[in-house]
Amino acid sequence: MRDKKIALGIVLASILLVGSAIVPTGYDVLFADEPIMLDELVDYEDGYELDGEIGMTYVSSLENVGWPYLVLGMLFEEGVDIEPAATEELDIDVEDLHYQYEMMMIQSKIKAEYKAREYMDDSPDLTLTGFYPAYFEPDWKYKNMIKVTDILVAMDGVELESYEQLDQLILEKEPDEKAVLSVMRDGERKDIEVRTYPERDYYNNTFLGMYVEEVFELVEDERISFNIEEIGGPSAGLMLTLTLIEKMTEESLLKGNKVAGTGTIEMDGFVGPIGGVKQKVIGADLAGYEYFLVPEDNDYGNNEEIAKQTVKGEGLSIKLIPVGSLEEAVAELKKLPENK
The missing domain is CATH 3.30.230 (Ribosomal Protein S5; domain 2)
Incomplete structure (x- = not known):
């Protein structure tokens, strides 16, 4: 026994x-x-x-x-x-996290060159094609509507030409205000209705709840x-x-x-x-x-x-x-x- x-x-x-x-x-x-x-x-x-x-x-x-x-x-x-x-x-899922890391490295190579x-x-020929999601506020309730593979190209119908322009469009809004994000997903353009983050940030500014980084294309040497x-x-x-x-x-x-x-x-x-x-x-x-x-x-x-x-x-x-x-x-x- x-x-x-x-x-x-x-x-x-x-x-x-x-x-x-x-x-x-x-x-x-x-x-x-x-x-x-x-x-x-x-x-x-x-x-x-x-x-x-x-x-x-x-x-x-x-x-x-x-x-x-x-x-x-x-x-x-x-x-x-x-x-x-x-x-x-x-x-975030580990696969999505690794995808973000991969995107960051791709853009690092472009910036380095x-x-x-x-x-x-x-004078390299450089083009901004949009923005990829680099970070989501975990409690932003619209984050699951955005995929890490999405490329943001417009906001409220305004085509995005620079990070400063996007930032200004967000700053002009109030917390918890509607925003329409246009993204390229699987080769097609898709409009997604979200709301800005319900609270202001440390600097008392409105922000989206999603932080993005530029996506550049470069005519390579x-x-x-x-x-x-x-x-x-x-x-x-x-x-x-x-x-x-x-x-x-x-x-x-x-x-x-x-x-x-x-x-x-x-x-x-x-x-x-x-x-x-x-x-x-x-x-x-x-x-x-x-x-x-x-x-x-x-x-x-x-x-x-x-x-x-x-x-x-x-x-x-x-x-x-x-x-x-x-x-x-x-x-x-x-x-x-x-x-x-």
Whole structure:
């Protein structure tokens, strides 16, 4: 009888362990990982060889993990954080979240090529085709009427030509006021009636309950190619741009140094904040990078502060270079010492 009870206990424990492994905890586990060298992933035909190394940082993660993996993740010593699952926080399916990440990377490549060619006094032919949904307020009751694959092209019958125009159309409305959004869905135009968010934002402005990002199309330079797959998000923008500039110009910005970094790149050259700065700085330091380009603190994020706290708290040797624009990033790299 005693042996049967022991055997039954083992079976029940096994069932609980296996079951807990597939039950989501509502948390993501973020890991520090080594940067990806961009030399072979960003190509410019007949361009110059990199005199040094540029690393694109990223964060490895386990999404909405089961309990055993959550516990195992906590056992890692360096660069691990446990955060509320993005899918739970945003109330979004993992497939939709990954689609948004993919769209962000596509647009990052377009912006990187545009800014690099602009740096070379080229005039790329760029067209705004609409806006894709990047974030929904979880309690905006109309969010399920919009698909992440929709492209917003008009509001209240007004064709959208810029982000500023869309913003102004929203600001002119009151909270909880009707708005008709025209979207392209599966190749067809569809009008969707929603209402603005019922409360004003932190700045006392009306907002939609859905935040969007531009969708650009670019007449591409056939000499430029990006061989980056299975990595999403907007945080590679700055480093992709700098890699292209380095390959397009005879003068080396790197001068034999190993430089990693992160940050979005916008059409006006603004470098924006991203997530996972702690893991990215630690990963770059572990991989032996000497310098780390980080978005400077602004109204949109405190990447610089987090990076400084990480370097100090973890005792890292990597040197931080805060930048707010592509122009600043280029200027700071030109200041680097020769490292032959």
